[in-house]
Amino acid sequence: MEIRQLRTFRVVADNLNFTKAADELFMAQSSVSSQIKALEEELKTKLFDRIGRRVLITEAGQKLYEYARRMEDMTDEIRSEISTGQDAQGTLTIRAPETVASVYMPEIVNRFHKDHPRVSFNFINCSDQQLREELNSGRIDLAFLITDSVHFKAVNVKMLKTQRLILVANQTHPLTRKKKITLADLNGHTVLLPKTD
C-alpha cells in the first residue's frame, strides 16, 4: 500500500470511471487498472464492483475512501508544514507555436497556476533561427517545437507526442475522388499547413 495507490483509488472513486481517472492523473488506463488491482490483492478485498463496464464502489471501498482522503490531506499538510519549498515565483518565458499555444496551453497554464500562483507567463513566438541562441542565453526558459528532429546540445529535449497530419478538403475538391493520396498528388494544389520548425 503506497500513497500513490491511495491517490489513484481516490480519484477512481470520485469518477467511478477508470478512464476518466486515468486522464485526471495523466496516466494510462491500464496503469490505473493495475494499481487498483494491486490494492485489492493486498487487502484481499474488492474495492469496486464492475457490473459490465459500470463501476460501483463497494462498502469496503467506501471505508477506504475516507482513509485515503485523510492520508492525502495529511501529505498535503506535510508538504506545507515541513517543505521549505517557498513557492516558485517569477516569470516563465515560453516559446510555443500558435497551434500549441491555443490548443494545449490554456489547460496547462490553468493547472500550473493553481500550484504556483506567483509565477507569471510570457509567451513568445520567435523564429526558429534565433531559438538556439535564445535558449542558450536563458532569455527563453522553455520551448515547444513541432518538428521531425531536434539537435540541440546543452539543452534538455523531450519528445512529447507524435501527431498525424490529416488532409481536409471541400467535398467538391478533385482530390476527394481519389481513394488514396500521396504527397505527390498534392503537387500543384494549394495546401494550408501549420507552421513547423
Place this chain on the structure above:
Amino acid sequence: MEIRQLRTFRVVADNLNFTKAADELFMAQSSVSSQIKALEEELKTKLFDRIGRRVLITEAGQKLYEYARRMEDMTDEIRSEISTGQDAQGTLTIRAPETVASVYMPEIVNRFHKDHPRVSFNFINCSDQQLREELNSGRIDLAFLITDSVHFKAVNVKMLKTQRLILVANQTHPLTRKKKITLADLNGHTVLLPKTD
C-alpha cells in the same frame, strides 16, 4: 513521498542510527540512506543533522515524525478495518538444521508470532534423503538447508546467505604454526563440522 519512505524515516528517528534502522527494516544501510535523502530532497528540508557520524533529528524532522507515526497508524487501521485477511492460523512445519534452528530461528519466530499469534510451529530435522518427498507431499511447509546447491523442481528455492567456514583450533595445535592452511593440510586431523545437506 511514499509510505515506505515515511516508515524508514520513523525507524531511523527512533534509533538515531542508520545502520540499526537498516537492520530493523531488513534493508541495506545504503538503501536507508538513499530513502532519507530522497525525502529530504523532496521536502527540500534536512531531517537529520549528521554531526560527524552522530545522527540528530532536526526540528523539521520532529514535526515529520508525528505525521509519519499517524500515517503508519492509519495504514495499520486500514489493514485491520478493510483487509478480509483473517489472520493466518494453523501450524507451520519447518525443517531446519540445528545450527540454523538455534542461532537464527528464535528471533524469526518471535517476530512472526507478533504478526500471526495464531500460528504455531513444528520444528523437525528430517534427513536430507526424505526431504524432497516431505516437501512435495506438503508434510513440510518450509525447509532450511546448508548446502552448495539445490536442484528441486516444483519447489521454490531461494538463497538466503553465504557463510564462510572458519577453522578454530587450540593454541597448541600443530596447524596453528602455519600461516596458511589448505584443505589438504587437514588430512589426518580430526575436524568437527556442522552437518550440511
Place this chain on the structure above:
DNA sequence: CGAAATAAATCGTTAGACACGATTGATTTA
C-alpha cells in the same frame, strides 16, 4: 436487432526506481 462505440482487463515490452555490495572518507574509540 445488429453495428459501432466504449470501457475495463490483460499481455508483452521497456524504462525507471530501488536495493544491494563494495568502497570511501570522516570520526570516534581503544
Place this chain on the structure above:
DNA sequence: TAAATCAATCGTGTCTAACGATTTATTTCG
C-alpha cells in the same frame, strides 16, 4: 596512533510500474 565504526557514494543488477496494443464484454445508437 591504530583500529573500528558509521554514513555517504558509486556502480550494478533486479524488480516494479507505466505504457501501448489488444481483447473481451457491454452499452448505445441507428
